[in-house]
Amino acid sequence: MSEKEESPKKKSRREFLQDVGIVGVGSILAGSAIFAGINYDKKKKLGDRIKVLTAENELLEIDKNDATKVGKFKSQDLTFLQKQGREGIPGKRWVMVIDLSKCRNARKCMNACQGAHHLRPEQHHINVLKMQESKNTPPYYMPKPCQHCDNPPCVAVCPVDATFKRPDGIVLIDNERCIGCRFCIAACPYSARVFNWTEPLLNEDDKDKTYNVELNVPQRKGTVSKCLFSADRLRDGKLPYCVSACPNGVYYFGDENEDAVTNGTTKETVRLKKLLEENAGYRLMPELGTQPRVYYLPAKGKSYPFQDADKPEAEEHI
Amino acid sequence: MLDQSKKDKITSDLLGSIRLNYSFMIWMAFLVTSFSICIYAYITQLQNGLAVTGLGDYVSWGIYIANFVFFVATSLIGMLISAVLGLSGAKWAAPLARIAEIIALAFAAVAGLVIVSDMGRPERLIYVFIHARIQSPILWDVTVVTMYVLISALLLYLPLIPDLKICHDKLVKIPNYLRNFYKILSLNWNGSLEQEKIILQSTRILAILIVPVALAIHTVTSWLFASTTRVGWDSTIFGPYFVTGAFVSGCAAVIIAMFFYRNNYKLKDYITEKHFDKMGKLLVLVSLVYLYFNLNEFMVPGYKMKKGDAVHIHDLFAGSHALLFWSVQIFGLVIPILLLLFKKMRKPLPMLVIALFVLFGAWFKRYIIVVPTMEHPFLPIQNVPLNFRIYTPTLTESLITLAPIILVLIIITILSKLFPIIPVQETIDHLEESN
Numbered sequence: 001m002s003e004k005e006e007s008p009k010k011k012s013r014r015e016f017l018q019d020v021g022i023v024g025v026g027s028i029l030a031g032s033a034i035f036a037g038i039n040y041d042k043k044k045k046l047g048d049r050i051k052v053l054t055a056e057n058e059l060l061e062i063d064k065n066d067a068t069k070v071g072k073f074k075s076q077d078l079t080f081l082q083k084q085g086r087e088g089i090p091g092k093r094w095v096m097v098i099d100l101s102k103c104r105n106a107r108k109c110m111n112a113c114q115g116a117h118h119l120r121p122e123q124h125h126i127n128v129l130k131m132q133e134s135k136n137t138p139p140y141y142m143p144k145p146c147q148h149c150d151n152p153p154c155v156a157v158c159p160v161d162a163t164f165k166r167p168d169g170i171v172l173i174d175n176e177r178c179i180g181c182r183f184c185i186a187a188c189p190y191s192a193r194v195f196n197w198t199e200p201l202l203n204e205d206d207k208d209k210t211y212n213v214e215l216n217v218p219q220r221k222g223t224v225s226k227c228l229f230s231a232d233r234l235r236d237g238k239l240p241y242c243v244s245a246c247p248n249g250v251y252y253f254g255d256e257n258e259d260a261v262t263n264g265t266t267k268e269t270v271r272l273k274k275l276l277e278e279n280a281g282y283r284l285m286p287e288l289g290t291q292p293r294v295y296y297l298p299a300k301g302k303s304y305p306f307q308d309a310d311k312p313e314a315e316e317h318i
Numbered sequence: 319m320l321d322q323s324k325k326d327k328i329t330s331d332l333l334g335s336i337r338l339n340y341s342f343m344i345w346m347a348f349l350v351t352s353f354s355i356c357i358y359a360y361i362t363q364l365q366n367g368l369a370v371t372g373l374g375d376y377v378s379w380g381i382y383i384a385n386f387v388f389f390v391a392t393s394l395i396g397m398l399i400s401a402v403l404g405l406s407g408a409k410w411a412a413p414l415a416r417i418a419e420i421i422a423l424a425f426a427a428v429a430g431l432v433i434v435s436d437m438g439r440p441e442r443l444i445y446v447f448i449h450a451r452i453q454s455p456i457l458w459d460v461t462v463v464t465m466y467v468l469i470s471a472l473l474l475y476l477p478l479i480p481d482l483k484i485c486h487d488k489l490v491k492i493p494n495y496l497r498n499f500y501k502i503l504s505l506n507w508n509g510s511l512e513q514e515k516i517i518l519q520s521t522r523i524l525a526i527l528i529v530p531v532a533l534a535i536h537t538v539t540s541w542l543f544a545s546t547t548r549v550g551w552d553s554t555i556f557g558p559y560f561v562t563g564a565f566v567s568g569c570a571a572v573i574i575a576m577f578f579y580r581n582n583y584k585l586k587d588y589i590t591e592k593h594f595d596k597m598g599k600l601l602v603l604v605s606l607v608y609l610y611f612n613l614n615e616f617m618v619p620g621y622k623m624k625k626g627d628a629v630h631i632h633d634l635f636a637g638s639h640a641l642l643f644w645s646v647q648i649f650g651l652v653i654p655i656l657l658l659l660f661k662k663m664r665k666p667l668p669m670l671v672i673a674l675f676v677l678f679g680a681w682f683k684r685y686i687i688v689v690p691t692m693e694h695p696f697l698p699i700q701n702v703p704l705n706f707r708i709y710t711p712t713l714t715e716s717l718i719t720l721a722p723i724i725l726v727l728i729i730i731t732i733l734s735k736l737f738p739i740i741p742v743q744e745t746i747d748h749l750e751e752s753n
Contacts, residue, residue, distance in 0.1 A: 110701075122702045123375070129700050144697065157545065159456035160442075160449040179445050180368070180438015183456060185378040187546045191695045195378060195438065198369035221367045222438030285696060288547050317698040 085213030088166030093256035099297040102250045103141040104304030112245030118202040123194040125227035130314035139306045139314035140299035146192040146227035147292030154184035178223035193226045332738045335583035356721035359714045371715040374706035377692040382436035384684040389429035390539045395568025396422020397532030401525040419474040424729040426467045428722045462534040469528045480743035483507040549626035550691035559611040565604035567680030573673035598664035650679015
């Protein structure tokens with residue numbers, strides 16, 4: 001009997017101890033949870049919102065405390081930039097129209113381009129030439145960027161795939177790959193390519209920058225450089241450097257797929273086909289079969305006179 | 319049968335050059351010193367970039383590329399003498415085959431280095447293999463030149479095996495390591511009929527194989543230019559034009575080498591006046607063919623005078639390159655042809671002088687092919703410094719151009735000091751046959 005009487009007593013003690021244990025652990029958990037909660041709240045009040053640039057180039061705003069530092073990266077990752085640079089901008093077929101009747105050799109395009117791409121004064125991604133076809137035809141100014149040919153002779157001859165044609169029509173040069181053989185310079189009928197014969201101009205300032213194939217900066221000694229249709233600007237939805245810099249409305253730039261080009265000066269958007277049709281648009285040296293993506297409108301009814309001082313140079317080529 | 323004493327005389331005569339003497343030491347010291355100076359020039363180019371050259375964005379290929387074309391051209395002679403003449407049974411050329419093969423191997427192997435000196439980023443040479451794009455004529459060139467070097471090396475080595483055995487047996491005064499070197503290279507040659515058959519057959523196969531490969535190396539080299547649309551390069555006859563020109567400079571190189579080997583190595587009984595006479599006639603033949611291609615290359619566009627061609631032709635015929643153009647054509651081609659028609663001129667000394675003119679002419683001809691075209695692009699050259707319009711090679715650039723030429727001389731000298739320059743076994747065999 002006594003045993004029978006004792007057992008509930010023992011049981012109740014065990015139960016008591018169990019209860020104490022549960023309550024104890026529970027209250028510690030609850031306490032710490034509340035404490036953490038309060039702390040979290042406190043932090044939340046103290047914390048700032050910060051801006052974070054993702055690898056996909058999206059700018060996000062997040063709470064500073066939610067961000068965990070996982071490493072220190074350069075501003076942008078080379079592998080990502082290289083991949084993006086080779087893929088191009090989906091769905092686009094970039095095209096440029098140059099209205100020769102508007103050009104007065106202001107050279108703002110050349111300056112903007114050389115500034116953006118860190119070029120030396122003698123290196124021209126775009127060069128304004130003084131042209132004259134024959135003695136009795138008038139001289140005119142002709143801005144000449146890379147023609148971004150659809151059948152590019154430079155790309156054909158490159159032995160290492162350093163220069164390549166993107167689906168959006170742009171011909172780029174990857175100076176991480178270029179071996180400096182200059183076959184592309186020899187093959188280009190438009191003299192559109194330049195070489196870094198010496199240490200590039202701003203290399204000291206650029207040495208910590210990640211190479212962006214869409215800007216070709218930092219430039220690299222011993223490699224080829226060329227006009228990029230400002231692929232970096234196009235990615236941001238902006239017009240190329242030269243197009244935006246022109247004060248005289250020479251340049252139209254846009255997408256062949258949309259049949260729309262925008263004038264860099266007036267910001268007026270017009271139909272590409274209509275513009276070419278109404279102004280007798282043409283391309284340089286079509287007989288070579290290079291299929292340029294740059295169209296010219298003839299220098300009919302020039303807005304500005306051809307400078308007398310430039311005449312001898314224009315005549316030289318007749 | 320040839321008696322033993324005559325055999326021994328031939329052997330000792332032909333092995334006589336394999337020794338180190340003072341004139342060799344002085345010659346090598348001179349070569350190595352000049353080579354070091356040129357290497358120093360190349361180091362400055364590595365440090366400062368190609369800006370040390372006279373090149374610019376318009377004339378972006380200059381004397382390095384001209385030199386490369388010259389090297390590939392000169393190397394073609396190996397094919398002409400050991401394959402074409404050998405296969406057609408022209409026995410007189412047999413003693414010259416090894417000289418021609420050594421020249422071919424040296425020039426073809428060094429041509430690869432010449433092209434590296436032109437690269438903006440030579441440390442990326444490996445990209446040509448790991449990122450190779452087969453569409454590019456450069457890849458074709460790399461492939462066929464490598465093949466040509468390999469086949470030329472084999473064509474030099476296989477007929478050499480019996481002689482290596484002779485070197486090992488007869489040259490007792492030489493250091494042991496050198497004797498072992500000959501022993502290893504002679505691959506247990508014992509002169510059995512079976513071994514002779516193997517060598518004969520493999521040499522024959524290689525001699526046939528090298529013909530298309532040799533034609534390919536210079537045709538592809540010409541396509542580095544002809545594959546562009548530029549005025550002066552955009553030509554359909556560039557392949558044969560280059561190949562025929564190659565035989566001219568190669569013949570001249572062999573004649574010069576013959577002269578010096580004959581005099582310095584006391585080989586007057588083996589490289590005879592008859593050989594000079596034959597080589598003189600061969601040079602006339604290949605020069606005439608080359609002249610014919612020159613006529614086509616300049617006469618046809620010169621008659622039509624299309625806009626771009628007119629500028630180019632005018633520049634060559636009467637403009638800034640006229641002096642060089644006419645000198646090369648007259649002193650490097652026309653006068654040598656005329657002189658060599660006379661038997662008196664096909665003697666060793668006059669031929670040496672003529673061959674030197676032809677060889678220098680051949681080098682400058684490559685300059686005429688490369689540079690003037692680059693000075694006349696389709697669109698005008700404007701808004702650049704004057705040195706971008708007119709190309710003038712710098713001293714550093716000239717030294718770097720000289721380096722591979724000196725290297726070829728070093729290789730030719732060393733090879734001719736290691737191995738008998740006239741095939742020993744073959745000479746004996748031929749004499750036995752004719753007896």
